[in-house]
Amino acid sequence: MVKEHGWYPYEFQSGTTVAVAGDDYVVVASDTRLTENYAIQSRTHSNVYKMHNNSLLLSTGFLGDVLTLKKTLEGRIKTYEYTHSKPISTPALAQMISIMMYGRRFFPYYTNTVITGLDTDGKGCVYAFDPVGSMTKQLYACEGSAMPLILPILDARILGKNTSNPGHVKRTKEETVTMIKDIYMAACERNVELGDGVVIHTLTKDKGIETDVHPLRKD
Protein backbone atom coordinates (compact mmCIF):
# COMPACT_ATOMS: atom_id res chain seq x y z
CA MET A 1 0.00 0.00 0.00
CA VAL A 2 1.29 3.41 -0.87
CA LYS A 3 1.24 5.89 1.99
CA GLU A 4 0.90 9.46 0.95
CA HIS A 5 3.34 11.79 2.63
CA GLY A 6 2.52 15.39 3.16
CA TRP A 7 3.74 18.29 5.21
CA TYR A 8 1.12 20.34 6.96
CA PRO A 9 2.31 23.70 8.21
CA TYR A 10 -0.30 24.00 10.98
CA GLU A 11 -1.17 22.34 14.28
CA PHE A 12 -4.20 23.07 16.41
CA GLN A 13 -3.16 23.56 20.00
CA SER A 14 -6.51 24.55 21.42
CA GLY A 15 -7.19 26.88 24.28
CA THR A 16 -10.49 28.58 24.96
CA THR A 17 -10.88 32.31 25.48
CA VAL A 18 -13.79 34.45 26.63
CA ALA A 19 -14.04 38.24 26.57
CA VAL A 20 -16.87 40.35 27.98
CA ALA A 21 -17.11 44.13 27.57
CA GLY A 22 -18.74 46.23 30.29
CA ASP A 23 -19.54 49.93 30.60
CA ASP A 24 -16.26 50.70 32.36
CA TYR A 25 -14.40 47.42 32.28
CA VAL A 26 -13.38 44.46 30.23
CA VAL A 27 -13.13 40.94 31.63
CA VAL A 28 -11.12 38.38 29.67
CA ALA A 29 -10.42 34.75 30.45
CA SER A 30 -8.40 31.88 29.11
CA ASP A 31 -7.91 28.30 30.20
CA THR A 32 -4.32 27.24 30.81
CA ARG A 33 -4.20 23.92 28.99
CA LEU A 34 -2.14 23.58 25.84
CA THR A 35 -2.72 20.42 23.81
CA GLU A 36 -1.59 18.78 20.62
CA ASN A 37 -4.00 16.06 19.56
CA TYR A 38 -4.71 14.26 22.86
CA ALA A 39 -1.37 15.11 24.50
CA ILE A 40 -1.13 17.87 27.07
CA GLN A 41 1.84 20.11 26.24
CA SER A 42 1.37 22.53 29.14
CA ARG A 43 -0.95 23.04 32.10
CA THR A 44 0.09 26.65 32.69
CA HIS A 45 -0.13 28.29 29.30
CA SER A 46 -2.49 31.26 29.16
CA ASN A 47 -3.75 32.54 25.81
CA VAL A 48 -4.00 36.14 27.03
CA TYR A 49 -1.20 38.51 26.05
CA LYS A 50 -0.81 41.98 27.52
CA MET A 51 0.08 44.47 24.83
CA HIS A 52 2.15 47.61 25.38
CA ASN A 53 -0.86 49.96 25.31
CA ASN A 54 -2.80 47.98 27.98
CA SER A 55 -4.91 46.16 25.39
CA LEU A 56 -5.32 42.43 25.93
CA LEU A 57 -4.78 40.09 23.01
CA LEU A 58 -6.54 36.71 23.16
CA SER A 59 -5.34 34.28 20.57
CA THR A 60 -5.85 30.54 20.20
CA GLY A 61 -5.13 28.08 17.43
CA PHE A 62 -1.61 27.31 16.20
CA LEU A 63 0.80 28.55 18.87
CA GLY A 64 3.56 29.26 16.34
CA ASP A 65 1.27 31.69 14.52
CA VAL A 66 -0.09 33.10 17.79
CA LEU A 67 3.41 34.00 18.96
CA THR A 68 4.44 35.36 15.57
CA LEU A 69 1.30 37.47 15.41
CA LYS A 70 1.97 38.80 18.90
CA LYS A 71 5.66 39.54 18.17
CA THR A 72 4.91 41.31 14.89
CA LEU A 73 2.14 43.26 16.57
CA GLU A 74 4.41 44.42 19.41
CA GLY A 75 6.82 45.78 16.80
CA ARG A 76 4.01 47.56 14.93
CA ILE A 77 2.71 49.09 18.18
CA LYS A 78 6.14 50.57 18.97
CA THR A 79 6.52 51.94 15.42
CA TYR A 80 3.07 53.54 15.78
CA GLU A 81 4.05 55.13 19.10
CA TYR A 82 7.31 56.51 17.68
CA THR A 83 5.69 57.97 14.56
CA HIS A 84 2.56 59.38 16.24
CA SER A 85 4.01 60.18 19.71
CA LYS A 86 1.01 58.66 21.50
CA PRO A 87 -0.10 55.18 22.55
CA ILE A 88 -2.31 53.33 20.06
CA SER A 89 -6.00 53.09 20.99
CA THR A 90 -7.66 49.67 21.10
CA PRO A 91 -9.98 50.39 18.12
CA ALA A 92 -6.95 51.50 16.05
CA LEU A 93 -5.05 48.40 17.14
CA ALA A 94 -7.97 46.23 16.04
CA GLN A 95 -7.87 47.84 12.59
CA MET A 96 -4.11 47.24 12.47
CA ILE A 97 -4.53 43.54 13.30
CA SER A 98 -7.21 43.18 10.64
CA ILE A 99 -4.87 44.62 7.99
CA MET A 100 -1.93 42.50 9.17
CA MET A 101 -4.00 39.32 9.04
CA TYR A 102 -5.47 40.07 5.61
CA GLY A 103 -1.90 40.68 4.43
CA ARG A 104 -1.46 36.94 4.87
CA ARG A 105 -4.65 36.13 2.96
CA PHE A 106 -3.07 33.21 1.09
CA PHE A 107 -0.98 31.75 3.95
CA PRO A 108 -3.02 32.83 6.97
CA TYR A 109 -2.09 32.98 10.61
CA TYR A 110 -4.03 29.95 11.90
CA THR A 111 -5.45 31.80 14.88
CA ASN A 112 -8.76 32.80 16.39
CA THR A 113 -7.97 36.24 17.67
CA VAL A 114 -9.80 38.68 19.91
CA ILE A 115 -8.46 42.07 20.99
CA THR A 116 -9.98 43.82 23.99
CA GLY A 117 -9.35 47.02 25.85
CA LEU A 118 -10.89 50.31 26.84
CA ASP A 119 -11.80 52.86 24.20
CA THR A 120 -10.99 56.57 24.52
CA ASP A 121 -14.05 57.08 26.79
CA GLY A 122 -12.95 54.26 29.12
CA LYS A 123 -15.71 51.97 27.84
CA GLY A 124 -14.92 48.29 27.37
CA CYS A 125 -14.56 47.06 23.79
CA VAL A 126 -14.10 43.62 22.22
CA TYR A 127 -13.09 42.99 18.60
CA ALA A 128 -13.09 39.46 17.21
CA PHE A 129 -11.34 38.27 14.04
CA ASP A 130 -11.43 35.26 11.79
CA PRO A 131 -8.07 33.82 10.58
CA VAL A 132 -7.96 36.14 7.56
CA GLY A 133 -8.76 39.38 9.39
CA SER A 134 -12.52 39.84 9.09
CA MET A 135 -13.36 41.98 12.12
CA THR A 136 -16.48 42.63 14.19
CA LYS A 137 -16.99 44.72 17.31
CA GLN A 138 -18.91 42.65 19.85
CA LEU A 139 -20.34 42.82 23.36
CA TYR A 140 -18.72 39.50 24.15
CA ALA A 141 -16.67 36.90 22.36
CA CYS A 142 -15.64 33.30 22.80
CA GLU A 143 -13.07 31.52 20.67
CA GLY A 144 -11.22 28.23 20.73
CA SER A 145 -11.97 24.57 21.22
CA ALA A 146 -14.82 24.87 23.76
CA MET A 147 -16.54 27.69 21.85
CA PRO A 148 -19.64 25.58 21.01
CA LEU A 149 -20.15 24.84 24.70
CA ILE A 150 -19.64 28.39 25.96
CA LEU A 151 -21.11 30.68 23.30
CA PRO A 152 -24.80 29.77 23.85
CA ILE A 153 -24.29 30.21 27.61
CA LEU A 154 -23.08 33.76 26.99
CA ASP A 155 -26.10 34.36 24.70
CA ALA A 156 -28.41 33.30 27.50
CA ARG A 157 -26.62 35.10 30.32
CA ILE A 158 -25.52 38.35 28.68
CA LEU A 159 -28.29 38.95 26.14
CA GLY A 160 -31.02 37.25 28.20
CA LYS A 161 -32.02 35.12 25.19
CA ASN A 162 -35.14 32.94 25.55
CA THR A 163 -36.34 34.67 28.70
CA SER A 164 -39.57 36.58 29.26
CA ASN A 165 -37.52 39.78 29.41
CA PRO A 166 -34.80 39.59 26.74
CA GLY A 167 -32.12 42.26 26.42
CA HIS A 168 -28.63 43.15 27.54
CA VAL A 169 -28.11 42.16 31.19
CA LYS A 170 -25.78 44.66 32.87
CA ARG A 171 -23.30 43.19 35.35
CA THR A 172 -20.63 44.52 37.67
CA LYS A 173 -17.13 43.31 36.97
CA GLU A 174 -17.24 41.04 40.04
CA GLU A 175 -20.47 39.42 38.81
CA THR A 176 -18.91 38.93 35.37
CA VAL A 177 -15.84 37.23 36.88
CA THR A 178 -18.08 34.84 38.88
CA MET A 179 -20.15 34.09 35.78
CA ILE A 180 -17.05 33.28 33.73
CA LYS A 181 -15.69 30.98 36.46
CA ASP A 182 -18.98 29.05 36.52
CA ILE A 183 -18.99 28.78 32.73
CA TYR A 184 -15.44 27.39 32.60
CA MET A 185 -16.27 24.88 35.34
CA ALA A 186 -19.28 23.69 33.31
CA ALA A 187 -17.39 23.55 30.01
CA CYS A 188 -14.38 21.63 31.39
CA GLU A 189 -16.73 18.78 32.34
CA ARG A 190 -17.40 18.08 28.68
CA ASN A 191 -14.38 19.24 26.67
CA VAL A 192 -11.11 17.31 26.88
CA GLU A 193 -9.10 20.24 25.53
CA LEU A 194 -10.23 22.55 28.32
CA GLY A 195 -8.95 22.16 31.86
CA ASP A 196 -6.17 22.66 34.42
CA GLY A 197 -7.01 26.26 35.24
CA VAL A 198 -8.61 29.50 34.14
CA VAL A 199 -6.95 32.91 34.28
CA ILE A 200 -9.31 35.86 34.49
CA HIS A 201 -8.07 39.40 33.89
CA THR A 202 -10.17 42.45 34.70
CA LEU A 203 -9.17 45.68 32.97
CA THR A 204 -10.40 49.02 34.34
CA LYS A 205 -9.30 52.61 33.81
CA ASP A 206 -8.30 53.27 37.46
CA LYS A 207 -6.93 49.90 38.54
CA GLY A 208 -5.39 48.64 35.31
CA ILE A 209 -5.20 44.87 34.97
CA GLU A 210 -6.20 42.68 37.94
CA THR A 211 -5.63 38.94 37.62
CA ASP A 212 -7.51 36.04 39.18
CA VAL A 213 -6.50 32.40 38.78
CA HIS A 214 -8.94 29.57 39.41
CA PRO A 215 -8.09 25.84 39.25
CA LEU A 216 -10.10 23.49 37.00
CA ARG A 217 -10.15 19.70 36.77
CA LYS A 218 -6.87 18.29 35.52
CA ASP A 219 -8.01 15.07 33.80
Next chain:
Amino acid sequence: MGDDIMSYNGGVALAMKGKECVAIACDKRYGVQNRTIATNFTKIFQYGDHCFVALCGLATDVQTVSERLKFRTNLYELREQRKLKPIVLYNMLTNLLYERRFGPYFVYALVAGLDPKTGETFVYDSDNIGAISDNVNLATVGTASDFIFGLGELFFKPNMNPDELFEATSQALLNGVDRDSASGWGAIVYVIEKDKITLRELKGRQD
Protein backbone atom coordinates in the same frame (compact mmCIF):
# COMPACT_ATOMS: atom_id res chain seq x y z
CA MET B 1 -22.44 20.22 7.46
CA GLY B 2 -20.77 18.90 4.31
CA ASP B 3 -21.41 15.27 3.36
CA ASP B 4 -21.95 13.93 6.88
CA ILE B 5 -25.03 11.70 6.92
CA MET B 6 -25.59 12.35 10.62
CA SER B 7 -26.20 16.05 9.96
CA TYR B 8 -27.97 15.69 6.60
CA ASN B 9 -31.45 16.32 8.05
CA GLY B 10 -30.52 18.14 11.27
CA GLY B 11 -32.24 17.94 14.63
CA VAL B 12 -31.35 17.49 18.26
CA ALA B 13 -32.70 15.96 21.47
CA LEU B 14 -31.94 16.29 25.16
CA ALA B 15 -32.86 14.37 28.33
CA MET B 16 -32.33 15.39 31.93
CA LYS B 17 -33.05 13.89 35.34
CA GLY B 18 -34.82 15.46 38.30
CA LYS B 19 -36.12 14.16 41.62
CA GLU B 20 -38.66 11.47 40.78
CA CYS B 21 -39.10 13.07 37.37
CA VAL B 22 -37.32 13.05 34.06
CA ALA B 23 -37.54 15.35 31.03
CA ILE B 24 -36.95 14.59 27.38
CA ALA B 25 -37.08 17.25 24.67
CA CYS B 26 -36.39 17.67 20.97
CA ASP B 27 -36.58 20.31 18.24
CA LYS B 28 -39.05 20.22 15.35
CA ARG B 29 -36.97 20.93 12.25
CA TYR B 30 -36.74 18.54 9.34
CA GLY B 31 -34.42 19.76 6.61
CA VAL B 32 -32.24 18.64 3.75
CA GLN B 33 -28.87 20.24 4.36
CA ASN B 34 -29.51 24.02 4.40
CA ARG B 35 -33.12 23.85 3.21
CA THR B 36 -35.89 23.49 5.79
CA ILE B 37 -38.64 21.14 4.57
CA ALA B 38 -40.92 20.86 7.60
CA THR B 39 -41.18 22.39 11.04
CA ASN B 40 -43.30 19.75 12.76
CA PHE B 41 -40.91 16.82 12.73
CA THR B 42 -40.63 15.62 16.31
CA LYS B 43 -38.12 12.93 17.20
CA ILE B 44 -39.53 11.58 20.49
CA PHE B 45 -41.48 8.32 20.58
CA GLN B 46 -43.40 6.82 23.49
CA TYR B 47 -43.19 3.10 24.23
CA GLY B 48 -45.35 2.15 27.20
CA ASP B 49 -46.50 4.40 30.01
CA HIS B 50 -43.23 5.87 31.30
CA CYS B 51 -40.73 5.05 28.54
CA PHE B 52 -39.57 7.47 25.85
CA VAL B 53 -37.00 7.31 23.08
CA ALA B 54 -35.55 10.20 21.10
CA LEU B 55 -33.81 9.44 17.79
CA CYS B 56 -31.62 11.94 15.95
CA GLY B 57 -29.78 11.64 12.69
CA LEU B 58 -30.94 10.56 9.24
CA ALA B 59 -34.72 11.12 9.19
CA THR B 60 -35.52 7.96 7.20
CA ASP B 61 -33.64 5.88 9.78
CA VAL B 62 -35.34 7.75 12.64
CA GLN B 63 -38.67 6.56 11.23
CA THR B 64 -37.46 3.03 10.47
CA VAL B 65 -35.86 2.49 13.88
CA SER B 66 -38.85 3.95 15.73
CA GLU B 67 -41.24 1.64 13.82
CA ARG B 68 -39.07 -1.47 14.26
CA LEU B 69 -38.74 -0.70 17.95
CA LYS B 70 -42.52 -0.32 18.18
CA PHE B 71 -42.90 -3.75 16.58
CA ARG B 72 -40.48 -5.36 19.02
CA THR B 73 -41.88 -3.68 22.14
CA ASN B 74 -45.41 -4.71 21.15
CA LEU B 75 -44.26 -8.31 20.72
CA TYR B 76 -42.45 -8.16 24.06
CA GLU B 77 -45.55 -7.00 25.93
CA LEU B 78 -47.70 -9.67 24.24
CA ARG B 79 -45.27 -12.51 24.80
CA GLU B 80 -44.15 -11.58 28.32
CA GLN B 81 -47.53 -10.23 29.52
CA ARG B 82 -45.90 -7.34 31.39
CA LYS B 83 -45.15 -3.65 30.94
CA LEU B 84 -41.95 -2.45 29.39
CA LYS B 85 -39.31 -1.06 31.77
CA PRO B 86 -36.87 1.66 30.65
CA ILE B 87 -33.84 -0.63 30.97
CA VAL B 88 -35.57 -3.32 28.90
CA LEU B 89 -36.45 -0.77 26.23
CA TYR B 90 -32.86 0.46 26.22
CA ASN B 91 -31.48 -3.06 25.83
CA MET B 92 -33.92 -3.78 23.00
CA LEU B 93 -32.93 -0.59 21.23
CA THR B 94 -29.17 -1.09 21.50
CA ASN B 95 -29.64 -4.70 20.42
CA LEU B 96 -31.63 -3.59 17.39
CA LEU B 97 -28.92 -1.08 16.48
CA TYR B 98 -26.07 -3.56 16.95
CA GLU B 99 -27.75 -6.06 14.60
CA ARG B 100 -26.76 -3.59 11.88
CA ARG B 101 -23.16 -3.30 13.15
CA PHE B 102 -21.65 -3.34 9.65
CA GLY B 103 -24.33 -1.37 7.83
CA PRO B 104 -25.66 0.81 10.60
CA TYR B 105 -28.73 2.98 10.96
CA PHE B 106 -27.54 6.58 11.03
CA VAL B 107 -29.24 7.52 14.29
CA TYR B 108 -28.11 8.43 17.77
CA ALA B 109 -30.59 7.57 20.50
CA LEU B 110 -31.72 8.70 23.93
CA VAL B 111 -33.88 6.72 26.32
CA ALA B 112 -35.67 8.44 29.18
CA GLY B 113 -37.94 6.69 31.64
CA LEU B 114 -39.25 6.35 35.15
CA ASP B 115 -40.26 3.55 37.46
CA PRO B 116 -43.82 4.57 38.50
CA LYS B 117 -43.60 2.66 41.79
CA THR B 118 -40.21 3.73 43.15
CA GLY B 119 -39.79 6.98 41.22
CA GLU B 120 -36.36 5.85 40.06
CA THR B 121 -35.26 7.75 36.94
CA PHE B 122 -33.45 6.51 33.85
CA VAL B 123 -31.59 8.43 31.16
CA TYR B 124 -29.41 6.57 28.68
CA ASP B 125 -27.81 7.44 25.37
CA SER B 126 -26.42 5.38 22.54
CA ASP B 127 -24.42 5.82 19.35
CA ASN B 128 -25.59 4.51 15.98
CA ILE B 129 -24.24 0.97 16.56
CA GLY B 130 -25.77 0.52 20.00
CA ALA B 131 -22.98 1.26 22.46
CA ILE B 132 -24.52 1.16 25.93
CA SER B 133 -24.14 4.00 28.43
CA ASP B 134 -24.46 4.38 32.18
CA ASN B 135 -27.66 5.74 33.69
CA VAL B 136 -26.63 9.41 33.38
CA ASN B 137 -27.99 12.74 34.65
CA LEU B 138 -27.85 14.51 31.33
CA ALA B 139 -27.63 13.32 27.74
CA THR B 140 -27.96 15.02 24.38
CA VAL B 141 -27.65 13.82 20.80
CA GLY B 142 -27.95 15.54 17.43
CA THR B 143 -26.44 18.41 15.47
CA ALA B 144 -26.60 20.94 18.33
CA SER B 145 -25.40 18.55 21.03
CA ASP B 146 -22.11 20.40 21.63
CA PHE B 147 -24.00 23.67 22.10
CA ILE B 148 -26.44 21.99 24.49
CA PHE B 149 -23.83 20.11 26.56
CA GLY B 150 -22.31 23.36 27.86
CA LEU B 151 -25.71 24.79 28.79
CA GLY B 152 -26.96 21.49 30.22
CA GLU B 153 -23.90 21.13 32.41
CA LEU B 154 -24.49 24.65 33.76
CA PHE B 155 -28.27 24.37 34.25
CA PHE B 156 -28.35 20.84 35.68
CA LYS B 157 -28.71 20.58 39.46
CA PRO B 158 -29.34 17.32 41.36
CA ASN B 159 -32.91 16.69 42.63
CA MET B 160 -34.81 19.31 40.65
CA ASN B 161 -38.60 19.35 40.98
CA PRO B 162 -40.68 18.96 37.77
CA ASP B 163 -40.98 22.74 37.19
CA GLU B 164 -37.28 23.37 37.68
CA LEU B 165 -36.48 20.41 35.45
CA PHE B 166 -38.75 21.73 32.69
CA GLU B 167 -37.14 25.16 32.90
CA ALA B 168 -33.57 23.80 32.83
CA THR B 169 -34.31 21.45 29.92
CA SER B 170 -36.13 24.12 27.87
CA GLN B 171 -33.46 26.75 28.45
CA ALA B 172 -30.65 24.36 27.50
CA LEU B 173 -32.47 23.25 24.35
CA LEU B 174 -33.66 26.66 23.14
CA ASN B 175 -30.37 28.48 23.68
CA GLY B 176 -28.49 25.57 22.14
CA VAL B 177 -30.53 25.32 18.93
CA ASP B 178 -30.33 29.09 18.42
CA ARG B 179 -26.61 28.65 17.64
CA ASP B 180 -27.22 25.74 15.26
CA SER B 181 -28.57 26.25 11.75
CA ALA B 182 -29.57 22.60 11.31
CA SER B 183 -31.97 22.43 14.25
CA GLY B 184 -34.61 24.60 15.89
CA TRP B 185 -38.02 25.82 14.67
CA GLY B 186 -39.66 25.22 18.02
CA ALA B 187 -39.41 22.34 20.43
CA ILE B 188 -41.42 19.87 22.49
CA VAL B 189 -40.68 18.92 26.09
CA TYR B 190 -42.05 15.89 27.93
CA VAL B 191 -41.85 15.91 31.72
CA ILE B 192 -42.42 12.39 33.04
CA GLU B 193 -43.62 12.02 36.65
CA LYS B 194 -45.01 9.08 38.62
CA ASP B 195 -48.66 10.03 38.18
CA LYS B 196 -48.60 12.20 35.06
CA ILE B 197 -46.82 13.03 31.84
CA THR B 198 -46.84 16.64 30.67
CA LEU B 199 -46.18 17.62 27.05
CA ARG B 200 -45.36 21.25 26.39
CA GLU B 201 -44.71 22.88 23.02
CA LEU B 202 -42.17 25.69 22.87
CA LYS B 203 -42.13 28.25 20.10
CA GLY B 204 -38.55 29.57 20.21
CA ARG B 205 -36.88 31.37 17.32
CA GLN B 206 -38.44 30.61 13.96
CA ASP B 207 -35.30 30.84 11.81
